[in-house]
Amino acid sequence: MNxxxxxxNQHLIDPEICIRCNTCxxxxxxxxxxxDSRNYVVIADKxxxxxxxxxxxxxxxxxxxxxxxxxxxxxxxxxxxxxxLPAAMSDSELSAMGGxxxxxxxxxxxxxxxxxxxxxxxxAAFNSAAYGATxxxxxxxxxxTNLHGPKAPTTATVVGNVQVNEAGTxxxxxxxxxxxxxxxxxxxxGQSIGIVPPGTDAxxxxxxARQYSxxxxxxxxxxxxxxxxxxxxxxxxDHDGKPVKGVASNYLCNLKTGDTxxxxxxxxxxxxxxxxPKSNIVMICTGTGSAPMRAMTEWRRRLRQSGKxxxxxxxxxxxxxxxxxxxxxxxxxxxxxxxxxxxxxxSREAGKPKRYVQDALRDRSADIAALLKDANTYFYVCGLKxxxxxxxxxxxxxxxxxxxxxxxxxxxLKQEGRLHLETY
Numbered sequence: 368m369n370x371x372x373x374x375x376n377q378h379l380i381d382p383e384i385c386i387r388c389n390t391c392x393x394x395x396x397x398x399x400x401x402x403d404s405r406n407y408v409v410i411a412d413k414x415x416x417x418x419x420x421x422x423x424x425x426x427x428x429x430x431x432x433x434x435x436x437x438x439x440x441x442x443x444x445x446x447x448x449x450x451x452l453p454a455a456m457s458d459s460e461l462s463a464m465g466g467x468x469x470x471x472x473x474x475x476x477x478x479x480x481x482x483x484x485x486x487x488x489x490x491a492a493f494n495s496a497a498y499g500a501t502x503x504x505x506x507x508x509x510x511x512t513n514l515h516g517p518k519a520p521t522t523a524t525v526v527g528n529v530q531v532n533e534a535g536t537x538x539x540x541x542x543x544x545x546x547x548x549x550x551x552x553x554x555x556x557g558q559s560i561g562i563v564p565p566g567t568d569a570x571x572x573x574x575x576a577r578q579y580s581x582x583x584x585x586x587x588x589x590x591x592x593x594x595x596x597x598x599x600x601x602x603x604x605d606h607d608g609k610p611v612k613g614v615a616s617n618y619l620c621n622l623k624t625g626d627t628x629x630x631x632x633x634x635x636x637x638x639x640x641x642x643x644p645k646s647n648i649v650m651i652c653t654g655t656g657s658a659p660m661r662a663m664t665e666w667r668r669r670l671r672q673s674g675k676x677x678x679x680x681x682x683x684x685x686x687x688x689x690x691x692x693x694x695x696x697x698x699x700x701x702x703x704x705x706x707x708x709x710x711x712x713x714s715r716e717a718g719k720p721k722r723y724v725q726d727a728l729r730d731r732s733a734d735i736a737a738l739l740k741d742a743n744t745y746f747y748v749c750g751l752k753x754x755x756x757x758x759x760x761x762x763x764x765x766x767x768x769x770x771x772x773x774x775x776x777x778x779x780l781k782q783e784g785r786l787h788l789e790t791y
Contacts, residue, residue, distance in 0.1 A: 373437040378409045384428035388578045391420040408446035422501035425634035495759035498777045499788035506643035520629040533691040539601040540694045546594040556662035557638040563629040564615045577615035580658035584666035598658040647679035647744040653686040656750030681707040686724040688715040725757040736769035752790040
């Protein structure tokens with residue numbers, strides 16, 4: 368008599384809900400998540416069920432499971448072809464396939480995952496993602512999420528679309544204001560929305576939603592109105608420099624006042640700002656990663672004008688290739704110096720050495736060290752994935768030079784919701 372086949376509670380991603388934000392792949396400590404142009408999927412024989420990817424997922428699409436015989440686990444190729452999740456197998460179907468006990472992940476695999484975080488600052492490979500918080504600040508407002516899903520998006524009307532860096536620059540960036548009319552759409556600084564481009568992809572499938580961070584504060588781009596803004600860079604080439612027109616970015620940048628768009632969300636429950644008095648906020652960003660920083664800054668500015676809130680220190684480290692390409696450069700320069708401390712960095716400014724946000728953090732090490740020692744300080748990092756490691760390494764170096772134990776500081780930042788990483 369044959370022994371019963373081992374079962375696996377296979378971890379899957381729902382392609383109908385996933386907004387392809389890359390959070391899961393960036394978070395996974397064992398490289399068990401991959402993707403193509405259509406879907407993000409979990410590699411069954413690499414996944415060790417550590418659950419590191421589940422809390423950061425903004426949509427909940429990552430939290431799906433199907434019991435399968437281990438030998439018949441869904442392959443990567445099968446998952447990449449899906450438009451929706453397969454139905455769960457019944458007990459009788461599992462029995463018919465010889466299903467028996469549930470397979471457990473190998474102890475060595477789990478151990479290696481656990482050690483990936485604990486030794487992130489000690490080994491040859493530095494894992495910056497291990498220090499990113501998945502919980503919000505204790506004083507953050509309660510966020511509403513997933514009010515409108517992919518199968519039932521809501522409609523917003525474009526009420527503004529302006530370029531917010533100099534005309535003719537390579538990274539043309541737009542500030543787009545969307546009004547939701549009578550449809551409630553409550554958002555907080557640090558949340559995001561999904562925009563569904565019209566039309567179909569090369570396979571004839573409807574385009575999936577693209578994620579954009581909200582660039583306006585909780586009471587709207589225009590206070591008291593049911594609207595919000597997003598920051599969009601027109602994509603005209605891929606990562607290798609080959610000419611390609613980004614489907615969603617070009618659609619959005621070309622929108623005119625009065626046009627309508629399909630919106631899903633909102634998403635995000637951890638990248639939220641603190642609301643208690645004298646809380647400090649350090650914002651570190653590049654390019655369109657400035658969107659949530661603009662939202663936080665504007666909310667603090669409005670609170671300051673009201674005279675009803677005593678905020679702590681605000682610092683902004685903002686990087687771009689040149690001043691001409693930096694979004695919101697003019698308005699940022701008009702903010703009072705006693706309200707926000709801004710460090711601009713440019714990597715391709717003519718006649719000057721390259722300078723990145725992590726360089727500015729080190730240059731301001733005395734200020735950053737003092738803020739690292741203050742439990743009321745919250746750090747937010749948003750921009751290209753390539754900046755994340757450099758920024759977290761800079762924070763580690765500043766802490767170490769100030770006589771702080773980085774392992775203690777880094778874990779406190781993570782566990783207390785004080786270091787948030789949102790890179791792509």
